Amino acid sequence: TPPVGVALLGATGSVGTSALRVLERHRERFVPVALTAHSNQDALQEQVAQFSPAYVGLVAPPTDELPEDWGKGRSCLVEAATRPDVQIVINAVVGAAGLEATLAALTAGKRVALANKETLVMAGQIVTDTARRHGGALVPVDSEHSAILQCLAGREPSDVRRLIITASGGPFRTWNSERIAQATVSDALRHPTWQMGSKITIDSATLANKALEVIEAHHLFGIPYDRIDVVVHPQSIVHSLVEFVDGSVLAQMGVPSMELPILYALTWPERLPDAGVPPFDLVGLGSLTFEAVRHDDFPMLALGIAAGRQGGAAPAVFNAANEVAVAHFLDGRLPFAGIVQCVSAAVDALGTMPGDTLDALLAADAAARDYVNAKVGS
Ligand code: NDP
Ligand code: MG
Numbered sequence: 001t002p003p004v005g006v007a008l009l010g011a012t013g014s015v016g017t018s019a020l021r022v023l024e025r026h027r028e029r030f031v032p033v034a035l036t037a038h039s040n041q042d043a044l045q046e047q048v049a050q051f052s053p054a055y056v057g058l059v060a061p062p063t064d065e066l067p068e069d070w071g072k073g074r075s076c077l078v079e080a081a082t083r084p085d086v087q088i089v090i091n092a093v094v095g096a097a098g099l100e101a102t103l104a105a106l107t108a109g110k111r112v113a114l115a116n117k118e119t120l121v122m123a124g125q126i127v128t129d130t131a132r133r134h135g136g137a138l139v140p141v142d143s144e145h146s147a148i149l150q151c152l153a154g155r156e157p158s159d160v161r162r163l164i165i166t167a168s169g170g171p172f173r174t175w176n177s178e179r180i181a182q183a184t185v186s187d188a189l190r191h192p193t194w195q196m197g198s199k200i201t202i203d204s205a206t207l208a209n210k211a212l213e214v215i216e217a218h219h220l221f222g223i224p225y226d227r228i229d230v231v232v233h234p235q236s237i238v239h240s241l242v243e244f245v246d247g248s249v250l251a252q253m254g255v256p257s258m259e260l261p262i263l264y265a266l267t268w269p270e271r272l273p274d275a276g277v278p279p280f281d282l283v284g285l286g287s288l289t290f291e292a293v294r295h296d297d298f299p300m301l302a303l304g305i306a307a308g309r310q311g312g313a314a315p316a317v318f319n320a321a322n323e324v325a326v327a328h329f330l331d332g333r334l335p336f337a338g339i340v341q342c343v344s345a346a347v348d349a350l351g352t353m354p355g356d357t358l359d360a361l362l363a364a365d366a367a368a369r370d371y372v373n374a375k376v377g378s
Contacts, residue, residue: 003027005085006266007034007055009077009101010092012043014197015115015141018258019090020047022266025276030088030266034080038093041066055080059097077101082108088266090141091116094199095323096365102127103358106136113265115141117216118323121308122316123361124219138220139265144213145220146261147239147252149268155244157222164241164249165213166233167293168193170204173234177297183336185329193236193256202326206339207293211304215315218308225309230301232291254280300340307347313355313364314347320368321346328376342372 006023010016016037023030034055037044039062048056057076058066066072071079074097081089081101089105090113091098098116103123105112107130114120120127131138140146144165152160171190172180188205189198196204203209214228239261241251254260255278263274295302300322307318325342328334334342346368353367354360 003029003031004087004266005033005083006030007036007080007083007086007089007105008032008092009036009080009089009098010038010094010116011035011047012037012040013092013094014195014200015092015258015262016090019092019262020051021276022259022262022274023051025274026263026266026272029272033085034083036071036076036080054085055083074100078104081105081110086110088113090262090265091119092141094118094197096122096320099123099127103130106130106138107134109135111137111139113139113141113262115262117142117212118319120219121212121215121319122365123358124215124315126358126361128219139268140216140220141258141261141265142213142216143256143258143261144240145217146264148217148221148242150252150264151240151242151250152221154269159244160221160223160227160242161245161247162243163217163221163223163228164243165210165217165228165230166236166238166240166290167207167210167230168204168236169232169234169291170207172205172297173232175297180297181335181337185332188329188336192234194258198330199323199326202329202339203322205336207298207301208304208322208326208339208343210293211301211308212319214305215308225305230293232293233288234291235285235288237285237288300343303340303344303347307351310351311355312351313353313361314351316355316361316364317350317353317368318343318347320365321372324369324372325376328372328378333376333378338376342375345375346371 023032032051032053035053036057039060057071078101082104088111092115095118099119191201236256238251243249307314321343325339350367353364
């Protein structure tokens, strides 16, 4: 059988480069036929030299000297995702910018291996409906959701008592609230267990990432919010658990590497031998520990879950306000504690905007961005 064509959106990022390592190891099964990035032309050029994809797209070229046959502008994501020679789209774009391509790929009946969790948070109902209506499959790349998918192994939501999502706790797990309030950008970028892009690394420090993941799990698996729990697990070895109605609990474990869930999203429900993943060494790990979330010191988690429960435009507002607030924090315009203050104020002010159509959600997303920008004064 010929190899399966893969479009990789966000090829130059943390998930994107992990995905290329996976594709390279399994080149008899998968071939990257389309690669896109935002503006990192040099990194994309190197990948093109290595993989010779049929399609290359750059959303915001940094110079005018772009190879003639490259796609440019926002539309290149949809172009890459809907090509006839593409069967699987790995969406590893960060933020709401990935939504259009996910919807287009699902409408074209493709499998979407989704790392881009923000778009499920923003428009979960629309994305899952689109997948259902057109026969496209939505398979999570996020390690927690990959774990849950593997533990569920096809069981229905009615068999599930509870989903238990693990969180590393981030760099401030053991810090007191005064210290957290004064955290610098470099403090927040020092994640204990995962090497990731800067946006999700900050989200892991505030626990916004875990709120996004609870909402993501709700949409992917159809489990109500009151049956999704979060527990802190600093070693990031147990990637998440499912407690079934009879009290049995299944957990999925593995070394903290995104290559594992990326490969599973490509092969699901099958598994492929992968010599790139070293043998699992429980004795070497020694002990695995679990603790409760310190909600008072990490208010972002409850805030995001409340936005998810509220539904409508609230999760889109939460997500967009968070994206903008994180960008301001990274640029030094907002203190760490200002992130949750901005997001909370935005959800209060705009969370009840209409959210029943894609246009309404895009309007809420834009309003939340304007609101936070105005608040920070830029
Ligand atoms: P990175 O910042 O490392 O990479 C983002 C990628 O998307 C880059 O290729 C970037 O291109 C591209 N990109 C950025 N903005 C846009 C845009 N507006 N339009 C098109 N492309 C864009 O992020 P990560 O790889 O860390 O994360 C990607 C997604 O995966 C996020 O949604 C994150 O939450 C999720 N995720 C990440 C994990 C990880 O381990 N990193 C784990 C689980 C989920 P360029 O290089 O040109 O800027
Ligand atoms: Mg995750």
